Amino acid sequence: MNSITGQKLADLQIRDPFVLPVPSEQAYYLFGSTDANIWSGPGTGFNCYRSSDLVTWDGPLPAFRPDKSFASYAEFWAPEVHVFRGKYYMFATFKAPGALRGTYVLAAERAEGPYTRWSPGPVTPKNWQCLDGTLHIDDSGVPWLVYCHEWVQVHDGAMYAQRLASDLRHTLGPPVFLFSSSEAPWSCPLQRREPTPFPVYVTDGPYLRRQPDGQLMMLWSAMGAAGYAMGVAHSASGTVLGPWEQEPEALWPSDGGHGMIFETFAGGPFLTLHQPNRTPDERAVLLPLDAATLDRGIKHQ
Numbered sequence: 001m002n003s004i005t006g007q008k009l010a011d012l013q014i015r016d017p018f019v020l021p022v023p024s025e026q027a028y029y030l031f032g033s034t035d036a037n038i039w040s041g042p043g044t045g046f047n048c049y050r051s052s053d054l055v056t057w058d059g060p061l062p063a064f065r066p067d068k069s070f071a072s073y074a075e076f077w078a079p080e081v082h083v084f085r086g087k088y089y090m091f092a093t094f095k096a097p098g099a100l101r102g103t104y105v106l107a108a109e110r111a112e113g114p115y116t117r118w119s120p121g122p123v124t125p126k127n128w129q130c131l132d133g134t135l136h137i138d139d140s141g142v143p144w145l146v147y148c149h150e151w152v153q154v155h156d157g158a159m160y161a162q163r164l165a166s167d168l169r170h171t172l173g174p175p176v177f178l179f180s181s182s183e184a185p186w187s188c189p190l191q192r193r194e195p196t197p198f199p200v201y202v203t204d205g206p207y208l209r210r211q212p213d214g215q216l217m218m219l220w221s222a223m224g225a226a227g228y229a230m231g232v233a234h235s236a237s238g239t240v241l242g243p244w245e246q247e248p249e250a251l252w253p254s255d256g257g258h259g260m261i262f263e264t265f266a267g268g269p270f271l272t273l274h275q276p277n278r279t280p281d282e283r284a285v286l287l288p289l290d291a292a293t294l295d296r297g298i299k300h301q
Contacts, residue, residue, distance in 0.1 A: 016078035017284035043076030063113035103133030157203030205258035221257035228277040230257035
């Protein structure tokens, strides 16, 4: 696959976008679910794209390609890259043959990779159907994994947190329940072709951010009244353990979600998410943010 320079976001099919600024390069790296069909068949890998201005992007760069340890794995979803103690760590969702979906940790020496297996197996519970694990470092420097326990197993999708070992290879202690999808006033039951005896609710894409005022907030996605949507929750204690209070209205209410927030080199936060939510048309959206936007939602779609 040849790398192309000067591409616009409208040119790039990508779900679950995640932007990593690298100050030493004055460059931004865009990661995401980049297989042409992420829903079935063996996974191809994850591509990333590099930009100095958030307008034009160079790539694809092969951030991850499966080696023998990932033979026959499928559903390569939602890679996030975090810098921790001088190393780059990718948290991504995979489905191993004969196993349940879960989040694994990969590692690399450079932002663009190549990433290789770091955790021996999933860092989410092996007997749980999970996805979209993200890294949160608390005020004491302790790493936490925040992830979704999927609706396909528990019907009302739930958010959990679990401490990570200092080397990020495995978790410590039991999962801690944070909230269920149905607790958010904007979250609606998933409309399914097959009738179910009870409603089911989705949880996707948690991302935690410490706000300038010290408040800990979480972006996360579910189904809203107008399709895939993204909302905001705030921790009343200021810690990952909550309790988590849900904003009554979705931040992004229609046909888009699975977002995160990053800081530009010029200062000031940007939001990225994918829209629309249908394959193969999903594209990354970038929007400048302020505190008021996070409170009132984004109304201009």
